[in-house]
Amino acid sequence: xxxxxxxxxxxxxxxxxxxxxxxxxxxxxxxxxLAVLLAMGFGLFxxxxxxxxxxxxxxxxxxxxxxxxxxxxxxxxxxxxxALPFIGIRLPAFWAGILALSLNGGAFYSExxxxxxxxxxxGQTEAARSLGLxxxxxxxxxxxxxxxxxxxxxxxxxxxxxxxxxxxxxxVALPDLLRQALQAQSLTLxxxxxxxxxxxxxxxLLPLVQLVTFFExxxxxxx
Amino acid sequence: MDLxxxxxxxxxxxVMLKALPLLASGLVMTLKVSCVVIGIGFGVGxxxxxxxxxxxxxxxxxxxxxxxIRLYVDLLRASPYxxxxxxxYFGLPFLGVNLSTFWATVITFSACxxxxxxxxxxxxxxxxxxGQWEAARSLGLxxxxxxxxxxxxxxxxxxxxxxxxxxxxxxxxxxxxxxIALPDLLKQARWAxGIFANPSPLIxxxxxxxxxxxxxxxxxxxxxxxxxxxx
Numbered sequence: 001x002x003x004x005x006x007x008x009x010x011x012x013x014x015x016x017x018x019x020x021x022x023x024x025x026x027x028x029x030x031x032x033x034l035a036v037l038l039a040m041g042f043g044l045f046x047x048x049x050x051x052x053x054x055x056x057x058x059x060x061x062x063x064x065x066x067x068x069x070x071x072x073x074x075x076x077x078x079x080x081x082x083a084l085p086f087i088g089i090r091l092p093a094f095w096a097g098i099l100a101l102s103l104n105g106g107a108f109y110s111e112x113x114x115x116x117x118x119x120x121x122x123g124q125t126e127a128a129r130s131l132g133l134x135x136x137x138x139x140x141x142x143x144x145x146x147x148x149x150x151x152x153x154x155x156x157x158x159x160x161x162x163x164x165x166x167x168x169x170x171x172v173a174l175p176d177l178l179r180q181a182l183q184a185q186s187l188t189l190x191x192x193x194x195x196x197x198x199x200x201x202x203x204x205l206l207p208l209v210q211l212v213t214f215f216e217x218x219x220x221x222x223x
Numbered sequence: 224m225d226l227x228x229x230x231x232x233x234x235x236x237x238v239m240l241k242a243l244p245l246l247a248s249g250l251v252m253t254l255k256v257s258c259v260v261i262g263i264g265f266g267v268g269x270x271x272x273x274x275x276x277x278x279x280x281x282x283x284x285x286x287x288x289x290x291x292i293r294l295y296v297d298l299l300r301a302s303p304y305x306x307x308x309x310x311x312y313f314g315l316p317f318l319g320v321n322l323s324t325f326w327a328t329v330i331t332f333s334a335c336x337x338x339x340x341x342x343x344x345x346x347x348x349x350x351x352x353x354g355q356w357e358a359a360r361s362l363g364l365x366x367x368x369x370x371x372x373x374x375x376x377x378x379x380x381x382x383x384x385x386x387x388x389x390x391x392x393x394x395x396x397x398x399x400x401x402x403i404a405l406p407d408l409l410k411q412a413r414w415a416x417g418i419f420a421n422p423s424p425l426i427x428x429x430x431x432x433x434x435x436x437x438x439x440x441x442x443x444x445x446x447x448x449x450x451x452x453x454x
Contacts, residue, residue: 078413078425160301161392171399178309206297216346
């Protein structure tokens with residue numbers, strides 16, 4: 001028991017690594033915030049493009065979504081960070097992380113948004129268009145407000161997974177929470193920083209898990 | 224940007240050929256870990272789901288067991304895979320628990336998969352009409368016989384779409400184990416990239432990953448459309 005407290009809940013070690021961890025927290029929050037925002041925007045963009053049903057564009061979008069869904073996110077990140085410099089594209093670790101998370105998240109989000117958009121009967125689009133609304137107006141005023149209600153549960157699940165995946169950015173030496181914790185661990189020769197970071201993540205993500213469970217239960221009770 | 228280097232650096236056939244044995248050994252490792260993780264994850268998940276539904280009727284025990292299992296599931300669902308893996312591999316040695324990269328990976332991802340599997344199996348079991356329970360029990364079948372012959376065959380069928388979905392997600396995430404130097408497909412590709420000073424092996428590995436998971440992703444979409452989403 002003493003050994004556990006000494007090595008996993010050591011306040012002295014925590015105090016010594018506080019500075020490192022705070023930098024990590026800031027980096028991680030910035031990474032998560034921007035990545036989720038960009039991934040959602042990109043996913044929505046893809047879904048709307050696909051709904052517009054341009055014959056030459058659809059196969060491209062489908063191929064993109066399927067390939068990216070089949071590619072592990074860390075592989076995508078490695079390609080961006082370690083392969084692209086060979087053709088002269090050098091991204092800093094932060095932006096490489098953002099790009100990998102957005103490309104990957106966008107593919108997943110686009111499928112969800114598409115499901116929501118398609119759940120609204122086509123007749124509503126036709127009615128709105130024949131009333132003189134433009135395509136964008138139809139989307140914004142008629143379709144999306146209804147679609148968002150349907151897709152809220154899968155959207156939450158997906159956001160949870162995207163945030164969890166964001167920790168891979170530590171593998172390209174981005175000073176995020178995980179990276180800083182490992183750094184602090186080798187500095188203090190103590191596992192407390194790692195435990196602290198795991199708890200920080202749980203603090204952020206447990207409410208999201210509860211929300212997911214809540215949605216699942218609501219779907220089951222109504223169905 | 225220098226696009227003229229794409230052929231030489233990204234699709235260099237000679238380098239790809241030379242890296243193939245290394246990547247093949249990595250692929251074998253990835254498949255081995257995935258199979259063990261799926262086996263343990265499904266097994267533990269099913270057992271937990273059975274315990275949770277089996278004890279649901281006894282009041283005190285059911286509450287305690289239900290709470291503990293739910294805590295296990297929620298904590299694992301909320302932990303980023305890489306953070307958990309780092310904790311198991313770099314943190315546990317402080318308690319004298321030294322795991323090899325292989326077992327650290329297997330334990331971490333089996334635990335994560337078991338959490339998702341428990342949720343899915345339990346939802347499947349609960350979706351079966353109560354009347355079937357009562358009918359089977361009143362015909363004299365024991366709890367386990369009812370489970371084995373009546374409930375589980377139907378429950379597992381319902382669980383399949385969600386289960387495939389999470390299995391694909393977890394097996395994809397196993398590539399993160401390259402971060403603790405498990406010699407899997409990704410790690411070997413990075414290794415080969417270093418040897419040949421050329422990122423073609425990385426592209427090659429990405430193609431292998433996509434070829435591996437593409438059919439599975441398609442299968443998930445197909446199953447969801449056919450049997451509907453449950454969890």
